[in-house]
Amino acid sequence: MARIALVCPAYYSHLRAFEALGQRLSALGHMPVYVLPEGAETMLEHASPATILLPHEPVSRVRALIGRASGITGVSGILKAVGEQAANTDRFCRLAPGLFRQEGIEAIVADELEPGAGLVASCLGLAHVSLACALPIERDPAMPLPFLDWPYDASEAGLSRNRGGELVGGLFMARQRAVIRRWSQRFGLGIRADDVACLSPALRLSQTVPGFDFPRPSDARLTPVGPVRAPATARTGADLPFAIAPDRPFVFASLGTVQGHRFDLFQTIAAACARFDVQLMIAHCGGLSRAQSERLDADWVVDFVDQQAILQRADLCVTHAGLNTVLDCLASSTPMLALPISFDQPGIGARIAHHRIGRTIAGRRVRPGNFSEALTDLLAHRADYARRIAPIRAEIESAGGTERAADLIDDLIARTVGRPIERRFDAAKTAANDSDHRPRELSAMS
Template sequence: MVCPAFYSHIKAFEVLGQALKVRGHDVVFILPKEAETMVCQSDIEIVTLAASASIMSGVRHRRRDGGGAGILGILRAVADRARETDQFCRIAPDIMRSMQIDAIIADEFEPGAGLVAAYLGLPHISLASALPIERDVAMPLPFLDWPYDPTEEGLARNRGGERVGKFFMRKQRKVIQAWATRFGLGPREDDVACLSPVLRLSQTVSVFDFPRPRGTKLKPVGPIRSASVARLTKETCLTIDPTRPFVFASLGTVQGHRYSLFKKIASACETLDVQLMIAHCGGLSPRQASRLPAKWVVSFVDQRAMLARADVCVTHGGLNTVLDCLAVGTPMLALPIGYDQPGVGARILHHGVGKAIAAKRAKPRTIANALSDLIANRAAFVNRIAPIQAEIANAGGARAAAEAVDRVLASAQSEDGRRYAAPNEAANDFAPGRFGLFARS
């Protein structure tokens, strides 16, 4: 299982890994060094890729800037990904050989996994922890907040967006093309070309997505979450006044340091006289947390438990938080910042399950106006969420994903009885032991 250093992505992979272990598989995580501490399951074997100075510098930039916000943020995020993909392609073949790996399940954010799988002849399954990067021509790029528009005007706009996207992704595309050539795989233009040719799992259910073409290899399984009972903590057991609206606000683990945005949210809630809980995921200092005018300011909390009690959620538009809101029927105000969050916000608006305001344009007054509408018309938003909530409940989550993986592996085994496929002869300069820069725990 190959995953980048994003906390919410790793949580989904952990749950899927456990589901596969129950079905009799041995599971190994291959992660960037800085992601090792994000794994909570002690019985999962981890192989970490040694981080170079340039990669660690990129990680510090990502944490400082919140990643993916603005033109510079996008360029830094793409440069980080390009370095990580280059490192993965250098190191991963030796790991796969030495551990006799039979198949790869990879986050869509790491295109190198698709290249290595094709090079080694291994079954490969993609998992979209964020919005799927596969798309129809009528579907805007995930990092854009454009609406779905299949008219000729919309298609022309999307073609322009694709050209801009290629410009932003040029470093990553060069790395992909270079390693495809070195591995003897033929042309691979971009990360979409590195997706699994047989199965692409997605946490995004179809009724919350834009329309996708027939014949897609995308299999929506819904949120991949554990079935554990919500933890009872002093925060989840807090006394909430039932006569006043309760708003839960979180900007996730990557964006949780944004004090100024939290302050705008808190100021808006003050004008509405609502009860506000802010969960900053360790992003704020104790001094910053103490200065926020919210009733409760916490670092971490059982998010799903709090969302089930909230009247409205204010979120950065991260897919995992949004899916959690939809699963419990909670309307939301999204304040997208970077990555695929603008695309998630566009889907919130498309389906009428909440509001969305770009974080850079959000002011206390605009936030207050949006929250006021969500609270006053909550029943209408909840009604529109209902069919999405039902599909999430029936999608299957980790169980459905594990069953789909098993079907792919069974098919691959019937086609090729070898335990380990031989590497592509066109790339035999990558001999075992040449790039042995990894550690096991």
């Protein structure tokens, strides 16, 4: 069995997926080691038997990064976010080779958001698996970039539009790509131009199932496994501690952990729902103060709730279009009113509109009028929306989830770990010594 590095950024939804995967890999006899920015270990739900903490990220710094991520808007915000990600990748490439060698890491399972993992895996000759917790970054030319809300268009006009989007996206990602090129050269890997070039050549896992995605070519390398979640008890919504009336529509609204502070948007949602004979629950995930919560005109305002159980009972979900929430809605056949705000949410909202399983309004364009119009349509035709969700729900149920993801990783490790591989530890050591900073001592919890 192998000692596996699980490389994950400091985002709650991504950490939940990696924790679930780590638990399953442990049950299969492997030894998962979480690789996190220092401070992010406090975000884990369960104590880990082993964690590698990459230095220079105290708790306050990690919290500040999450706080800034929640407010990313405009060109300047995107450039700042890319700059921070580039610095994270540079730090990872400097420190990970020595730490992984010290810890005896034999395989890497990495979030697609950290391209440095692919570079380090190639440098050290380690088995490598990519996991897309968000929309996959691997794309077909007819598929817009994940952070764009453009519809799917395989015509020449659509392809031309997407090429323009790629050009602008490349300008935004210039700092990150410069880091990737520099470290691929230092590691003796030639030149890798972008994050897609750093994905695993052997196994790429995705939570997004084909029925919810835009069309991909038949030779796409992605293996869809559906939601990667921890095992849960049966959730029917029947025993919730809320007196939900069965004869009135029930609307659940959540903007996730990163966007849960958006009080003005919650106010708009609550004011619009108040015009309808519906029951409204708002879950702000700890983003609002008590005073703000008390000012919202909703039947229930909570911080956290068993979302999967609530959605089993909900007639409609108002969501920021985060992938985890959307997958929960699809798994419970709950129509959505998506209000994408940032990251890959616009691309997810475009897919909701493409498959006609909900309505999408860009978060910055939400007004009482267009929100009420969409709400009227969804409540009046929710059976039609649920019927279109049904085949996607069936696909999610058969995709395999956490167990299949872990089994595929286990199979890859069985075929690769322990075989004679040319390892480039010397190249990694030389590259780290050539940098301005030395790898700090491993910070681990065992």
